[in-house]
Amino acid sequence: MKNYVKHSRFRVSNFIRKKRGEQQIHYNAYADIALRVLQLSTTGLRSLDLLTVFPSPNLNFIFGKNNAGKTSLLEALYLCGNAKSFKQTNVDSLIKKDKKSLKVLLKSVKFDEKYSISYEKTLNTQKKAKINDKSANTFSLMVQTPLMCLTFGSENLINLPPEYRRGLLDTGLFHVKHEYYEIYRSFSNNLKQRNKLLKTATYENLDFWTNKIIEDSLIINKHRDDYFQELQRAYATIIQEIVGFDKETYDDIKSSQISYYQGWPKDLSMKEACASCLDKDKALKYSTAGPHRADVFITTNADNIKEIGSMSTQIIVSLCFMLAQARVFHVKQKYSPILLIDDLFFGIDDKNLALVINLLLESKIQCFLTAPDLYKETITGLNLDHKETKMFELKNGVIAEEKNAKKNI
Incomplete structure (x- = not known):
């Protein structure tokens, strides 16, 4: 596996370099990570003691037992x-069981500020919540430190209910159009009425x-x-790039596509959909058509990945979806969001583990x-560049940085 990852990464790097000329607009700014966390400190958070982390600007692995x-x-x-x-x-x-409060301090840099x-x-x-010692609301926090989060384990982007995928879609949209926040809030209030x-x-x-x-x-649609x-x-x-540097990529990943369901039949206007669902809405006592019923479908050769894809395939396509959101964000904002990925390696095979790390x-x-x-x-044995990655281990509420990461060769 070690040799596969080293060889795969070499091919990825060369492939990206070959492509950069034609993708100049999208990727030149990726050379410098404009938004990054410099320090994270917490106290009173669940099983964790007072701890401080100084992360890498690129990949940060956090290991530990269940x-x-x-x-x-x-x-x-x-x-x-x-x-x-x-x-x-x-x-x-x-909040930790023997505590009455939790505190988190995050120090970051965005475009050198x-x-x-x-x-x-x-x-x-x-x-x-405060930003530079000034009170901040949720909107301000979201604008200041855009985060995108994926969870794996037994639940992931593919097998979770539609509201999870819809939430990811709306979060990505908010980060490229901040005015969307108020638009959707207006709809939610009217829907409640x-x-x-x-x-x-x-x-x-x-x-x-x-x-x-x-x-x-x-408007929302x-x-x-x-x-x-x-x-x-x-x-x-992203799928084309994967195929370009790894001809042995699984077929269901190569042929995967994403599509959007607006929340009512495409051949009906929203007005017509509401009229056709009126009796059903009265019987169920809630609205059954609208943006709150939207979903994102991920298919391969017209089949739902949820039904036929392995856990490894589900992880790869979920990650590709997230990276696609990050690229759209980058084109609009000229910097990239921070990614949080929980339990990424759940159910992944060695071949796709290499692909994930390369991506x-x-x-x-x-x-x-x-x-x-x-x-x-x-x-640890993958020879990852110590300048790009850091590894931390959590044990008994204390975090320690692993110092044995090797230089890339």
Whole structure:
């Protein structure tokens, strides 16, 4: 496996260099990672003691046994960029059992300008977040430190419910069009009003709120559709690159495609969809058509990857989707988001492990990955450039940097 990764990485690097001329607009700025975390400090976070990490600007592997706190470290990063847990759990549940509060401090740099972001949460109270010692709301945190997060293990992008994929889509869209935040919030509020009437069988003002969500739906769908077309192109380019440097890539990865379902039949207008679903909505007591029912499909040769793809294939295509989002982001913002990947190596075979590491190294994006400690020896033996990667191990609530990463040869 070691030889395969070294040889594969050599081919990846050469392939990317060959392609750079024709992709000058997209990739020149990747040479320098404009946004990166310089330091992360936490206290009172689940099983972790007071700890501080100084990460690599590129790849950061976090090893440890089950329940060692690997995911908690990613949660700390996510709190500083989204003010919530990426596991969608109550933030109070992240506080260590013998503590009453948690604190996170993140120091970062964006285009050579340094920032300090702090997040504090005390049990049963509102969060406190600051950017450079000034109070910050969730919107400000998201703009200041854009993060993209993928989770694997038994649940991943492919097999989770549609709301997970829809959330990733909307997060990516928000980061290229910040005004989308208010647009979707307006739709959500109007949808709640319509659903409230349906739930209570109070239909007097139903037409008013139906028209409201129809108006919002058209705007949202236009934004999503425009964004998704860019996302499709970026995804197709990444797949072509993979095929270009690895002819032995699995066929279901080579032929994979992404598509977007808007949340109602394509041959109907939103107005027609609402009319056709009215009786159904009244019976179920909620709205069954609209952007809140949208989804992203990943298929291969017209088959759903969820049904036929191996776990390795699911991991690769999920990662390609995330990297496609990062590329669209980069084209719009001229820098890349930070990637958080939880339990990446779950169910992955040796061949695709090499491919994953190559994709991440060549992306020139700061990335934090968690993995079981049994992978530590494997990753350590890959001769990864010590300037591009760092490895950390969590044990008994304490984190230590591994010093035995070898120079690339």
